[in-house]
Amino acid sequence: MKNYTTKEIKNIALLGNDGAGKTTLTESILFESGQLQRRGRISLKNTASDYFPVEQEYGYSVFSTVFHAEYNNKKLNFIDCPGADDFVGAALTALNVTDTTVVLLNGQYGLEVGTLNHLRYAEELNKPVIFLLNQLDDEKCDYDAVVEKLRETYGSKLIPIQYPLNQGEGFNSFIDVLTMKKYTYNAKEGGHATIEDIPADQLDKATEMNRALIEAAAEHDEALMEKFFDQGELTQDEMREGIRKGLVTRSIFPLFLVCARQNIGVDRMMEFLSNVVPFANEMPAVCNNEGKEVPTDASQPTSVFFFKTGMEPHIGEVQYFKVMSGTLKAGDELVNADRGSKERLAQLYVSSGANRQSVTELQAGDIGCTVKLKDVHTGNTLNGKDCDNRFSFIKFPPAKYTRAIRPVNVSDTEKMVAAINRMAEEDPTWVLEQSKELRQILVHSQGEFHLRTLKWRLENLDKIPVEFYEQRIPYRETITKAAIGEYRHKKQSGGAGQFGEVHLIIEPYTEGMPAPTVYKFNGQEYRINVKATQEVDLEWGGKLVFINSIVGGSIDARFMPAILKGIMQCMERGPLTGSYARDVRVIVFDGKMHPVDSNEMAFMLAGRNAFSLAFKQAGPKILEPIYDVNVNVPADGMGDVMSDLQGRRGMIMGMESGKNFETLKAKVPLKELSNFSTALSSLTGGRAGFSMTFSSYELVPTDVQEKLIKEHEAEETED
Ligand SMILES: Nc1nc2c(ncn2[C@@H]2O[C@H](COP(=O)(O)OP(=O)(O)OP(=O)(O)O)[C@@H](O)[C@H]2O)c(=O)[nH]1
Numbered sequence: 188m189k190n191y192t193t194k195e196i197k198n199i200a201l202l203g204n205d206g207a208g209k210t211t212l213t214e215s216i217l218f219e220s221g222q223l224q225r226r227g228r229i230s231l232k233n234t235a236s237d238y239f240p241v242e243q244e245y246g247y248s249v250f251s252t253v254f255h256a257e258y259n260n261k262k263l264n265f266i267d268c269p270g271a272d273d274f275v276g277a278a279l280t281a282l283n284v285t286d287t288t289v290v291l292l293n294g295q296y297g298l299e300v301g302t303l304n305h306l307r308y309a310e311e312l313n314k315p316v317i318f319l320l321n322q323l324d325d326e327k328c329d330y331d332a333v334v335e336k337l338r339e340t341y342g343s344k345l346i347p348i349q350y351p352l353n354q355g356e357g358f359n360s361f362i363d364v365l366t367m368k369k370y371t372y373n374a375k376e377g378g379h380a381t382i383e384d385i386p387a388d389q390l391d392k393a394t395e396m397n398r399a400l401i402e403a404a405a406e407h408d409e410a411l412m413e414k415f416f417d418q419g420e421l422t423q424d425e426m427r428e429g430i431r432k433g434l435v436t437r438s439i440f441p442l443f444l445v446c447a448r449q450n451i452g453v454d455r456m457m458e459f460l461s462n463v464v465p466f467a468n469e470m471p472a473v474c475n476n477e478g479k480e481v482p483t484d485a486s487q488p489t490s491v492f493f494f495k496t497g498m499e500p501h502i503g504e505v506q507y508f509k510v511m512s513g514t515l516k517a518g519d520e521l522v523n524a525d526r527g528s529k530e531r532l533a534q535l536y537v538s539s540g541a542n543r544q545s546v547t548e549l550q551a552g553d554i555g556c557t558v559k560l561k562d563v564h565t566g567n568t569l570n571g572k573d574c575d576n577r578f579s580f581i582k583f584p585p586a587k588y589t590r591a592i593r594p595v596n597v598s599d600t601e602k603m604v605a606a607i608n609r610m611a612e613e614d615p616t617w618v619l620e621q622s623k624e625l626r627q628i629l630v631h632s633q634g635e636f637h638l639r640t641l642k643w644r645l646e647n648l649d650k651i652p653v654e655f656y657e658q659r660i661p662y663r664e665t666i667t668k669a670a671i672g673e674y675r676h677k678k679q680s681g682g683a684g685q686f687g688e689v690h691l692i693i694e695p696y697t698e699g700m701p702a703p704t705v706y707k708f709n710g711q712e713y714r715i716n717v718k719a720t721q722e723v724d725l726e727w728g729g730k731l732v733f734i735n736s737i738v739g740g741s742i743d744a745r746f747m748p749a750i751l752k753g754i755m756q757c758m759e760r761g762p763l764t765g766s767y768a769r770d771v772r773v774i775v776f777d778g779k780m781h782p783v784d785s786n787e788m789a790f791m792l793a794g795r796n797a798f799s800l801a802f803k804q805a806g807p808k809i810l811e812p813i814y815d816v817n818v819n820v821p822a823d824g825m826g827d828v829m830s831d832l833q834g835r836r837g838m839i840m841g842m843e844s845g846k847n848f849e850t851l852k853a854k855v856p857l858k859e860l861s862n863f864s865t866a867l868s869s870l871t872g873g874r875a876g877f878s879m880t881f882s883s884y885e886l887v888p889t890d891v892q893e894k895l896i897k898e899h900e901a902e903e904t905e906d
């Protein structure tokens with residue numbers, strides 16, 4: 188294949204809700220650029236982009252697919268992204284390594300939640316957006332309604348470039364107000380249009396829309412504006428230049444039409460992409476980790492960023508990269524800035540989904556792939572001479588669906604952990620946690636399908652059968668009132684004896700509370716004289732404050748660390764449910780020593796038992812993690828979602844009205860959230876999205892506490 192220069196390369200992400208038709212469009216693009224002789228179909232499981240068995244099984248994309256199209260002497264690199272929110276990691280990665288975003292809208296459903304999410308990400312990253320209304324052959328497709336909906340958000344920035352003449356079944360014709368022509372296709376096979384003049388009965392409408400387009404195109408360029416005022420019109424090339432500027436500054440959002448399945452409108456869209464959208468070096472440069480701009484320039488030192496690893500049947504790992512700067516030649520030796528190792532990139536390819544074509548050189552801005560690297564992981568940067576770039580510009584959202592995982596054969600545990608870690612490197616929206624506290628291996632993910640894909644991969648590629656089960660909840664224990672406890676540890680049968688006695692007071696700790704002075708238990712007063720205070724920041728959150736107020740040397744200061752150690756053992760395994768305890772102040776005020784038999788072990792045991800006795804008297808309570816949950820939901824689903832959350836012991840904190848959906852904010856116990864994403868999806872027909880972040884620990888209601896204590900007792904006796 189020909190080597191392309193930076194100024195001939197454009198990078199485009201295909202985004203939009205699950206089912207919009209991105210993978211179907213990919214077939215048509217590959218066909219139009221001559222790489223496919225026959226277009227496949229999702230239903231026939233023979234598309235170039237969804238070529239993994241897991242994708243064919245589910246009927247939707249799970250991984251992003253990198254492919255290219257040579258068109259009008261330009262190289263268009265595309266990434267077909269999965270639309271489902273579960274695979275947002277792949278969509279975000281694609282957005283970060285491309286310049287233009289083509290957002291597909293499903294003609295049947297209009298502006299869907301997944302599409303809105305993608306649009307939000309594109310906005311955050313300041314990427315140009317082109318809307319592509321697909322499925323115009325569907326009876327439910329309503330062009331005017333989609334335009335109206337988009338106008339609510341984009342106002343006059345939305346510039347429809349085409350409108351249909353016969354939407355619905357048999358759709359094959361539209362007017363294009365940039366070329367001012369009528370396009371007609373073969374309704375079954377699409378392909379190339381018959382291009383004709385606009386019929387008289389459409390001329391007024393087309394001219395009016397053309398006018399709006401010219402004004403929008405002129406608005407972002409003074410010279411064009413002047414010419415427009417002087418002559419009242421612009422050439423098509425001038426309009427293209429104006430639109431390109433408008434795209435880059437996100438002040439023009441053009442709308443195009445296709446029927447991806449019938450390959451209608453795809454040639455025209457590709458023409459627009461090849462002629463108008465920005466080249467790889469026409470967008471703002473990306474910064475490296477030091478904040479220095481790295482221009483997309485083939486003459487600069489070479490830096491290559493690896494953004495994706497594919498596991499290809501028969502080949503193994505295929506690693507996809509973007510040349511951030513410089514020129515990469517087959518056989519180049521580069522240094523991995525993240526791992527310090529040297530790598531020779533013997534073979535360079537460009538990708539067409541499951542297939543690859545060999546190239547000898549790739550210039551700045553281009554996207555390629557390679558195989559057989561020694562030690563390169565997704566997210567690594569490889570540099571040539573004279574530069575030391577590293578990139579970590581992709582920001583991934585936090586997890587929202589967690590399950591515990593275990594291999595069916597315990598002996599596979601280590602292998603399973605290594606395999607998941609490897610996958611998490613490829614898709615950082617997977618997070619593996621080996622929780623010592625819960626004695627479980629947890630996988631945090633984006634949703635049920637995301638996890639199913641993990642299981643599919645472990646079982647099919649790594650041959651490790653696994654099962655998921657409910658995660659334990661990281662409860663905490665604390666106390667609600669002051670209590671006193673004492674314990675004497677004494678052992679004097681044979682050999683050296685053991686003796687230690689500890690008297691202590693415990694009470695709930697709150698930030699900034701005054702130093703202790705006097706306490707009363709059972710009518711007796713205890714005056715406290717603080718000698719030393721130690722604040723322990725607990726690894727699991729909260730504090731333990733340990734005060735020595737021993738008078739008259741009843742316990743030597745040298746035994747204090749042993750007493751604290753005993754108390755910490757209790758804090759690590761609280762008496763109610765075995766969970767971590769937090770926020771307790773302990774005052775050791777008295778005790779006894781034996782001149783010969785006292786040692787550290789004895790005081791550790793005495794401290795532990797005295798603390799445990801006091802804890803049980805101190806109104807102990809279980810705390811549970813509460814999460815802030817934000818749900819974006821279409822207005823008609825709000826009532827259902829609200830009552831669902833209330834059924835989960837959720838506290839509704841507020842509601843906000845957005846343009847396309849409402850946002851519901853609530854505080855919900857983690858315990859109740861385990862199947863929320865599935866429930867939300869079925870309540871709203873998949874039209875809602877949500878995020879959750881840890882908020883705080885709060886007391887559990889009494890009935891729940893009793894249940895938890897009983898469950899723990901049952902578990903202990905089982906053990
Ligand atoms: N009627 C009609 N159906 C279409 C068209 N394009 C795609 N479809 C159908 O819509 C369904 C989803 O298409 P895909 O191409 O898998 O959609 P996608 O955007 O890749 O979906 P995800 O990979 O899940 O994000 C399939 O059944 C397609 O056959 C179209 O132009 N017209």
Ligand SMILES: [Mg+2]
Nearest residue numbers: 209210247248
């Ligand atoms: Mg797809």
